Amino acid sequence: MTVLERLPLVSRSGLHVLIGFAAVAMVMPLLFSGSQLFTWTTALAWVLFATATSVLFGWTGLLSFGQAAFFGMGAYTMALLYERDPEMSGFVMLVVAALVAGVVAALFALFALRTSGAEFAILTLVLAQVLWLLTYRVDWLNGEEGFHGLFGVKILGGPLTSDLQLWYYTTAVVGVCVWLLWLLSRSTAGQAMRAVRDDPWRAAALGIRVRRVQVSAFAVSAAFSAVAGALIAQGQGVVSPGMLTFAISGEILVACLIGGTSKFIGPVIGAVVLIWSQTLMSNIFHESNIFVGLLLLVIVIALPGGFVSLPGRLAGRRRRRPAKGESAPPPSGAATASDDLVEEGVR
Amino acid sequence: MSPIVVLEGVGKSYGGVPAVTDVNLEVAEGERLAIIGPNGAGKSTLFGTIAGEHRPTTGRVTFDGRDVTRHRSSSRAMAGMSRTFQVARLFPTMSVRDNLFMAALTGQRRGIKFWDMFSGHREVHERVDRAMEDSSLTELADAQASALAQGARKTLEMAMAIVQEPRILLLDEPTAGMGYEDARAATTQLKRMLDGRRDMTIILTAHDMDVIHSLAERVVLMANGQVVLEGTPREVAEHETTKALYLGHGGGAA
Numbered sequence A: 001m002t003v004l005e006r007l008p009l010v011s012r013s014g015l016h017v018l019i020g021f022a023a024v025a026m027v028m029p030l031l032f033s034g035s036q037l038f039t040w041t042t043a044l045a046w047v048l049f050a051t052a053t054s055v056l057f058g059w060t061g062l063l064s065f066g067q068a069a070f071f072g073m074g075a076y077t078m079a080l081l082y083e084r085d086p087e088m089s090g091f092v093m094l095v096v097a098a099l100v101a102g103v104v105a106a107l108f109a110l111f112a113l114r115t116s117g118a119e120f121a122i123l124t125l126v127l128a129q130v131l132w133l134l135t136y137r138v139d140w141l142n143g144e145e146g147f148h149g150l151f152g153v154k155i156l157g158g159p160l161t162s163d164l165q166l167w168y169y170t171t172a173v174v175g176v177c178v179w180l181l182w183l184l185s186r187s188t189a190g191q192a193m194r195a196v197r198d199d200p201w202r203a204a205a206l207g208i209r210v211r212r213v214q215v216s217a218f219a220v221s222a223a224f225s226a227v228a229g230a231l232i233a234q235g236q237g238v239v240s241p242g243m244l245t246f247a248i249s250g251e252i253l254v255a256c257l258i259g260g261t262s263k264f265i266g267p268v269i270g271a272v273v274l275i276w277s278q279t280l281m282s283n284i285f286h287e288s289n290i291f292v293g294l295l296l297l298v299i300v301i302a303l304p305g306g307f308v309s310l311p312g313r314l315a316g317r318r319r320r321r322p323a324k325g326e327s328a329p330p331p332s333g334a335a336t337a338s339d340d341l342v343e344e345g346v347r
Numbered sequence B: 001m002s003p004i005v006v007l008e009g010v011g012k013s014y015g016g017v018p019a020v021t022d023v024n025l026e027v028a029e030g031e032r033l034a035i036i037g038p039n040g041a042g043k044s045t046l047f048g049t050i051a052g053e054h055r056p057t058t059g060r061v062t063f064d065g066r067d068v069t070r071h072r073s074s075s076r077a078m079a080g081m082s083r084t085f086q087v088a089r090l091f092p093t094m095s096v097r098d099n100l101f102m103a104a105l106t107g108q109r110r111g112i113k114f115w116d117m118f119s120g121h122r123e124v125h126e127r128v129d130r131a132m133e134d135s136s137l138t139e140l141a142d143a144q145a146s147a148l149a150q151g152a153r154k155t156l157e158m159a160m161a162i163v164q165e166p167r168i169l170l171l172d173e174p175t176a177g178m179g180y181e182d183a184r185a186a187t188t189q190l191k192r193m194l195d196g197r198r199d200m201t202i203i204l205t206a207h208d209m210d211v212i213h214s215l216a217e218r219v220v221l222m223a224n225g226q227v228v229l230e231g232t233p234r235e236v237a238e239h240e241t242t243k244a245l246y247l248g249h250g251g252g253a254a
């Protein structure tokens, strides 16, 4: 992948990302089948969820404790569409789910971004909790029951009928979405997000509309999180309030942290590690969540900067004295914006 | 010449404590003005009201004939105002080149767009290369901004402001925190970067008289948030008031 990346045409269009996903799509079924392939399918949906979360948390430096709101919103949107019209194409449902979440997120962010740092994080948490409550209070959201039978969603004319078909479908959708996000990361808008994270005052002083960049990042992050949620709903066949819980919001941040957000591929690695450790642990231990939690804690503490910081660390150790700048830990995405900016309405 | 910036009765308090009071100032297009004064005089605060980081508590700020008192700093930047901060503000995780690219791109009033690839914009990249040559930063092009030494940070921030080709350039203490020799070198460097940009209006603050003598045509002396004196660099430097104010301040403006 890195060799391919050097070719200008490839790196500009992000072809290496698409080629990477195509390769993974073809190789995995040769190595895995049945429930293991299904775990990979789940992991890939989480790869999209983690990358989408990183747009906000890693690239733009905004901490959200409510990513589950959009993940769940995608799943519920798909379920409701399927209930209304079982003949509707699954791809159309994904697009609608993304639009719904994107618009809700943009409206929410316009209001919530008047606060900063911790307050913003709390507001996102409140949003997710409110949606979670609504699933119990609103009749047509079916409470704990949720929705069933989403296996039936039509893809290219018919429902998916095997783990293998689900695998190909999920990799294709995730591959295209991650590719779009990769292009975004290489666009001037992606660069502006990084600028806003690094120093919102400097960004504003150059003429970047800080609030607009943040709202866009929030909307994009939500839209792609919704697609991930809808993919999970399709794979598991069910949608339930569990998708809107804080556990989900927390786990996706953990995925970003263990992978590291300083490189595009970080959250991709983080999501795979998270899903596989959850699956393997639950096969071994009864109270697996505790062990998963401990494992992740150890990774986060032992590897600040996540897995993507590993090569730099190893190189630094070999040279004994790491070069300046390389040794500097990447900034944790959270809470970089100054409170003063809010007062002045810059942010 | 017509004024490009007009301040009328500008004041700014922090939680009821005034930092700047009733400042009236006109800056002509193409003029080079220095604002001096002892620590805490209100120079940086006044800069903030001009560039838009602070909304003034009283008064009016006019830029190019338009009342911009309530405009955000990003709007003012897009209208042609670029600034540096007393403590340089950079994008620490980006390379020197990318810092300059961000500045050059926004300076071109190019919108920030999702579909607009960073690697395009050949002419902007060329401007960035030229800016690095002018500011002697070419060797550091790929260094991360967080790894730069103090002097290079200041130089990069000035290069970022200048590459935007603003109509007015605001420099807050371009040599602050530098030793004597570094400050001399930085002043020479700055003069070179401003070569052939006679039409660019410049307002700078400084304690360093050397910077003032080599860059400014007019000097405004501030104390306790107010303008107390105005004149040519020589007039102000030799005035009783200036000497009195700077006595006991370690002779910062000898």
Ligand SMILES: Nc1ncnc2c1ncn2[C@@H]1O[C@H](COP(=O)(O)OP(=O)(O)OP(=O)(O)O)[C@@H](O)[C@H]1O
Residues within 6 Å of the ligand: B014, B018, B019, B037, B038, B039, B040, B041, B042, B043, B044, B045, B046, B086
């Ligand atoms: N954010 C702030 N909150 C409260 N008070 C402030 C703030 N910024 C500045 N002040 C106060 O306002 C006054 C003017 O400060 P300012 O930084 O504008 O002075 P200055 O002339 O730039 O000084 P220096 O030469 O040290 O840079 C000082 O008394 C300072 O303590």
Ligand SMILES: [Mg+2]
Residues within 6 Å of the ligand: B043, B044, B045, B086
């Ligand atoms: Mg100051």
